[in-house]
Amino acid sequence: QKEVEQNSGPLSVPEGAIASLNCTYSDRGSQSFFWYRQYSGKSPELIMFIYSNGDKEDGRFTAQLNKASQYVSLLIRDSQPSDSATYLCAVNMNRDDKIIFGKGTRLHILP
Amino acid sequence: EAGVTQFPSHSVIEKGQTVTLRCDPISGHDNLYWYRRVMGKEIKFLLHFVKESKQDESGMPNNRFLAERTGGTYSTLKVQPAELEDSGVYFCASSQSVVTEAFFGQGTRLTVV
Numbered sequence: 001q002k003e004v005e006q007n008s009g010p011l012s013v014p015e016g017a018i019a020s021l022n023c024t025y026s027d028r029g030s031q032s033f034f035w036y037r038q039y040s041g042k043s044p045e046l047i048m049f050i051y052s053n054g055d056k057e058d059g060r061f062t063a064q065l066n067k068a069s070q071y072v073s074l075l076i077r078d079s080q081p082s083d084s085a086t087y088l089c090a091v092n093m094n095r096d097d098k099i100i101f102g103k104g105t106r107l108h109i110l111p
Numbered sequence: 112e113a114g115v116t117q118f119p120s121h122s123v124i125e126k127g128q129t130v131t132l133r134c135d136p137i138s139g140h141d142n143l144y145w146y147r148r149v150m151g152k153e154i155k156f157l158l159h160f161v162k163e164s165k166q167d168e169s170g171m172p173n174n175r176f177l178a179e180r181t182g183g184t185y186s187t188l189k190v191q192p193a194e195l196e197d198s199g200v201y202f203c204a205s206s207q208s209v210v211t212e213a214f215f216g217q218g219t220r221l222t223v224v
Contacts, residue, residue: 032210042217043202044154049212088154090213097209098167099144103153 003027004091006102014110019076021087021105026070029094033065033072036088038104044088048074079109113137115205115216123222129191132219136185136205142166143186144206144213145178149199157201160186161209172197193223 005024013019021035032051036044048063050056050072056063062075072091076083086104093100116135124130136143145157157176158168162183171178175194180186190197200220204213 032212034212036215043215046212046214051210092210098156098159098170099204099213100156101146101154 002102003093003100004089004102006087006089006105008103009106010108011105012108012110013079015079015081017079019079019083019107019109021074021076021089021107023072023074023089023091023102024070025072025089025091027091027093028067028070030070030091031094032092033063034090034092034099035061035063035072035074036090036101037083038086038088040086047087076107081109081111083107084109115203115214117201117203117216117219119219120217121220121222123224124193126195126223127192129189130193130221132188132190132201132203132221134186134188134203134205134216136203137214140205140207140214141183142206142209142213143180144204145186145188146202146204147199148202149196154202157188190221193221195223197221198223 035048038044050063050065060077064073088104089102118133143160148154156170159166160180177189200218202218203216206213
C-alpha cells in the first residue's frame with residue numbers, strides 16, 4: 001500500500017456544485033494532514049491544515065479527518081472555474097516526521 | 112514577511128555538468144524540506160533538515176545529490192554530475208515545527224540536456 005493515496009482523476013464537477021476530494025494514508029500514527037492546491041507550472045499552495053478528528057471549515061473549503069479510518073477529505077462548496085487545479089494531499093508521517101504527498105487529484109470545474 | 116524563496120527559477124544544463132539549487136526558508140523555520148517532481152509523477156520527498164542537521168535523507172536518489180544547510184539558514188542542493196533523469200521541478204518547503212504546515216517555494220525547474 002502506498003503511504004498516501006489519492007485518485008488521480010480527472011474529477012469533473014459542474015460550477016456551483018460540491019467537489020469532494022479523498023485521500024487515505026497508511027501510517028496510523030500520523031498527526032498532521034494538509035491539502036495543497038497546485039496550478040499547472042506553479043508551486044503547491046497550502047489550502048487547509050487539520051490535525052483533529054472531525055471537520056475544519058475555512059470559507060468554501062472543509063477538511064474532514066477520520067483517523068480511525070485513516071481517511072482525510074476536502075470538500076469545496078460552490079465550485080468555481082478558478083478551483084480547477086491539482087489538489088495534493090500531504091501527511092506528516094509519525095514514524096519519521098517527513099511530509100509525504102499523494103499523487104494529486106486533478107479537479108476540473110465545468111462552467 | 113518573505114516566503115520561501117528558491118534560486119534559480121529555471122536552469123538548463125548539459126549532462127555531466129554541476130548545478131546548485133538554493134532555498135531560503137521563512138525566517139525562524141527550523142524545518143526545511145526538499146522535494147522533486149519529475150514529469151508525470153508525484154511530488155517525491157528528498158530530505159528533511161532540522162536546523163543544520165539532516166533529519167531524514169532517505170529520499171535522495173543517489174550520491175550525485177548533496178544537500179547542505181550550513182548554519183541552519185538557507186540550504187543548497189547540488190547535483191554533480193547531472194544526468195538526464197534528474198530533470199524535473201525541485202521544490203523547497205519550510206515549517207516552524209514538524210506538525211505545522213509547510214510552505215513551499217516557487218520551485219526550480221531543472222532541465223538536463
